[in-house]
Amino acid sequence: PSNAKPRGRQFFNNPGPTNIPDRVLRAMDRPVMDFMSDEFVAIHHACHAGVKRVLKTDQGLYMYNASGHGAWEAALANLFAAGDTVLIIETGYFSLGWAEMAVNLGIKVETIAADWRKGADVSKVGERLAKDKAHEIKAVLCVHNETATGMVLPLSDIRRAIDEAKHPALLLSDTISSLASIEYKMDAWGIDVTVGGSQKGLMLPTGMSFTGVSNKALDVARKNKAPRHYFHWELMNGRAPQKFMGTAPVHMFFGLQESLKMLEEEGLDAVFARHARLAEATRAAVRAWAADGKGPQLYGQSPDRLSNSVTTVMMPEGVSSDPLRKVAIDRYNLSLGGGLGPLMGKVFRIGHMGDLNEPMLLGCLATTELAMKTAGVPFSPGGVDAAIDSLAS
Numbered sequence: 001p002s003n004a005k006p007r008g009r010q011f012f013n014n015p016g017p018t019n020i021p022d023r024v025l026r027a028m029d030r031p032v033m034d035f036m037s038d039e040f041v042a043i044h045h046a047c048h049a050g051v052k053r054v055l056k057t058d059q060g061l062y063m064y065n066a067s068g069h070g071a072w073e074a075a076l077a078n079l080f081a082a083g084d085t086v087l088i089i090e091t092g093y094f095s096l097g098w099a100e101m102a103v104n105l106g107i108k109v110e111t112i113a114a115d116w117r118k119g120a121d122v123s124k125v126g127e128r129l130a131k132d133k134a135h136e137i138k139a140v141l142c143v144h145n146e147t148a149t150g151m152v153l154p155l156s157d158i159r160r161a162i163d164e165a166k167h168p169a170l171l172l173s174d175t176i177s178s179l180a181s182i183e184y185k186m187d188a189w190g191i192d193v194t195v196g197g198s199q200k201g202l203m204l205p206t207g208m209s210f211t212g213v214s215n216k217a218l219d220v221a222r223k224n225k226a227p228r229h230y231f232h233w234e235l236m237n238g239r240a241p242q243k244f245m246g247t248a249p250v251h252m253f254f255g256l257q258e259s260l261k262m263l264e265e266e267g268l269d270a271v272f273a274r275h276a277r278l279a280e281a282t283r284a285a286v287r288a289w290a291a292d293g294k295g296p297q298l299y300g301q302s303p304d305r306l307s308n309s310v311t312t313v314m315m316p317e318g319v320s321s322d323p324l325r326k327v328a329i330d331r332y333n334l335s336l337g338g339g340l341g342p343l344m345g346k347v348f349r350i351g352h353m354g355d356l357n358e359p360m361l362l363g364c365l366a367t368t369e370l371a372m373k374t375a376g377v378p379f380s381p382g383g384v385d386a387a388i389d390s391l392a393s
Ligand code: PLP
Pocket: 016, 067, 068, 069, 070, 094, 143, 145, 146, 147, 148, 174, 175, 176, 177, 197, 206
């Protein structure tokens, strides 16, 4: 019957949310707990410390009952008032989204425009800031890993550009699809606010997000008179013992405690190396599909900017990715990401972040080939072989 549930395990290769490991699910499968109890406060504090280790920061951290959009808004609401100006580096759909939020909060947004396939020219950030003698630009905003295009930004270069321009602008970075998948060093890279979320590299359900906050940013927030409440860092500081606004989501913390344990058992460097390996194999497969010039190809055109957590694959001219994704999920139970905004139908995305290993990736790549055949998408054969060669080397 057409409504029969597909057999076997679903292969889930969306670039967020990601696979929730059984260990995390089991850790969450327990009775509720008083969120003011000593037992929970200890779990909360351990999780705070763990997230700070993943962010590589010794500075502030605030967590919210909200998806990543909440942490985006927390950063903007605490630091800026209507009429302030920020500079955002265009990367794709998510940089546009953060910019739109800023505009809706009354913040003036200037953009360093960029070709989404090539990535932004970081020297333009320094040039723009050097011209801003009155220091009207309060901050530079960027998305470390643009989940829509599968491209990264060199954050330490951006920090250097700000410093070389001798400009006091804060640096805000969205690490929602890079954290715990790709190297991230909040303090060493001079990031003032890091926006993160639960549902990608941290392998948790969606619904909790957080901001790492530098002492410099906290100082700016203290002086900011703009109205805010739910995300107000100073108010949260007063909410001892947890610094949480409202009821703390205890089950999210049970899961977080386990996922932090998993990350630290593997070791963050090994986690990053695993993601690099899986990403390289994915790119090898896509390059093979594109070999005769008629198949899908890598969307990103700057080899040193290609993401290790998500690969965006551009469809051949005139071929939509929608039927391919539909065949993949309906017939083969493989979930692939779609194109966002102007890339809708033009690309599909292979998420390879979070709890993923070689067999899971190879299953995804082989099934993507199968779905391309079924859906009549032209491609050169040999993608899976190329991925195996890449993994074996
Ligand atoms: N920023 C990036 C880079 C993202 O990938 C996403 C979601 O995929 C968001 C922001 C928005 O986060 P959320 O969907 O959790 O609100």
